[in-house]
Amino acid sequence: MFGLITLAIGTALLPLPGGGAVRRLRRGAAGPERGLGGRATRHATGAFVLLGPAVAGLVGGWALGVSSVVVLLGWWARRGASRRIARTLDVTRDWCASLGRLVADLRSGAHPEAAVRRAAADSGSEVSALLDRVAATVHLGGDVERQLARPGATGLSSDVPARLGRAWSLATTHGLPLALVLDAVRCDVAHRLRFADNVRARMAGPRATGTLLAGLPLLALGLGEAVGAGPVAVLLGTSAGGALLVAGSLLVTTGSWWIHHLTTRTIR
Structure with missing residues (x-):
């Protein structure tokens, strides 16, 4: 259950804007970013990307592990694109x-x-x-x-x-x-x-809509568990449910990436 909730939260956070503005504010307040801190952040991110799917697979089974890989790959692609756009600006x-x-x-x-x-x-x-x-x-x-x-x-x-x-x-x-x-x-x-x-300012609305749509699966899971339908047991305990979990993660991740692509293509 915990692993599935983590996956859903990660999928919902996938279309959120990147941290370029935050990094610029930090650089303006504290000076240039130090190389050691930047390397430590990259190492921590790499460890999370490598270990996250493995832990999710051990906790929730193969479907949760594969879905975690899909979500993390989508997040990594969007993170890289956001960093390149921030650098360009x-x-x-x-x-x-x-x-x-x-x-x-x-x-x-x-x-x-x-x-x-x-x-x-x-x-x-x-x-x-x-x-x-x-x-x-x-x-x-x-x-x-x-x-x-x-x-x-x-x-x-x-x-x-x-x-x-x-x-x-x-x-x-x-x-x-x-x-x-x-x-x-x-x-x-x-x-x-x-x-x-x-x-970028005009595209804030579509990005917010994408964030809302990506969070709907999490809401659906919560409502299903609240009424006793047991969607978590179906997704993690059956082969058909695992296939649906992987397919849903792939669709949501692809949609989030496509929204990001459409709302940033003019400044690439």
């Missing part, structure tokens, strides 16, 4: 802020190399590495556009380096104000970021 916000600082320094009369280095110093690791490459290329008189070309990348912020390189090349080739051209890139990145945030 964080990098996009970092690009927007870095371009804003770069444009402000250029408009104040700073040399392009010095402006890029100051923007890189205040940026995250990914953006800072690319801006350092830009500063080094400018210092050596190289081709910024070729240095920032990133073919094959996908995602909300993936084409920002290439757009930055094209804008830089356009300004230097045709004698346009560099600050003006880069500000146009910044405005476009900010617009796409606002659009992504707006879409």
Whole structure:
């Protein structure tokens, strides 16, 4: 009984939003996340994923074990997708802020190399590495556009380096104000970021509906036990009930993953 309730609760929690916002708040309040803590969290999660189905199988039989594997795989896939989306949004916000600082320094009369280095110093690791490459290329008189070309990348912020390189090349080739051209890139990145945030907010309703629907099996189990129908004994004690438990877990997990996919596809 306990194992089945745990499985139902895990299935109900499957479509809940990821913890990206919580992690960002924690980083803002306590500084960067430590590597040791991150490794410990990953190890604990891996142990839970490996041992959870085994414990469920020992407690409730093969059907509960297989269903636990299905639910945990679905949860793992959604967790990874949520982390990638949170990372994409964080990098996009970092690009927007870095371009804003770069444009402000250029408009104040700073040399392009010095402006890029100051923007890189205040940026995250990914953006800072690319801006350092830009500063080094400018210092050596190289081709910024070729240095920032990133073919094959996908995602909300993936084409920002290439757009930055094209804008830089356009300004230097045709004698346009560099600050003006880069500000146009910044405005476009900010617009796409606002659009992504707006879409996420509008998709809160469908996500909540998916959470409610995924929790209905748990409610049904509770009502069945309350009226004496004994659904738990059927699901765990018979071959047909075990097959239904596995099939139901697979359907609920697939539906939760599909809802997550539909509500986040515009910002992948």
